[in-house]
Amino acid sequence: MEREWLFSFIPLTIGAVFLGFGVYGLRRAGALRRAGVTAEARIVRHEVRRDDEGATFYHLVAAWTARDGRTCEYSSRFGRGAVRDAFGVGACVTVQYDPQAPHRFAIEGWDMRGVDLLFTVLGSVFTLGTVTVLLIRLLTL
Secondary structure (H helix, E strand, C coil): CCHHHHCCHHHHHHHHHHHHHHHHHHHHHHHHHHHCEEEEEEEEEEEEEECCCCCEEEEEEEEEECCCCCEEEEECCCCECCCCHHHCCCCEEEEEECCCCCCCEEECCCCCHHHHHHHHHHHHHHHHHHHHHHHHHHHCC
């Protein structure tokens, strides 16, 4: 195998990772839609996280009482660069959570299915595109 072939593993790896994250997110969202329970929650604070480039992301921390009486307080999966008034501290929101694992939850209007879909589409394009190019190269040797 020539060295040029090794470079094809870069988009293949990126595609596989994107596809894995996207499919995981879509399956998680689907499981919440099927078996999830809704509850009224309150935003208790915003967790501020900064990435390596200095960008700031706000993750909502929602608190609610589960049907079995447990008090739940978890940080959202997605962070955004800004928080609208509807998601300020003290705001009432609706969450959908897994009764067996309440840390798996989604805040209506905040968590975005589109991100998981974008990762799935991009991962599919990178993976299938790279595999197609590799197959064509193998068949034309």
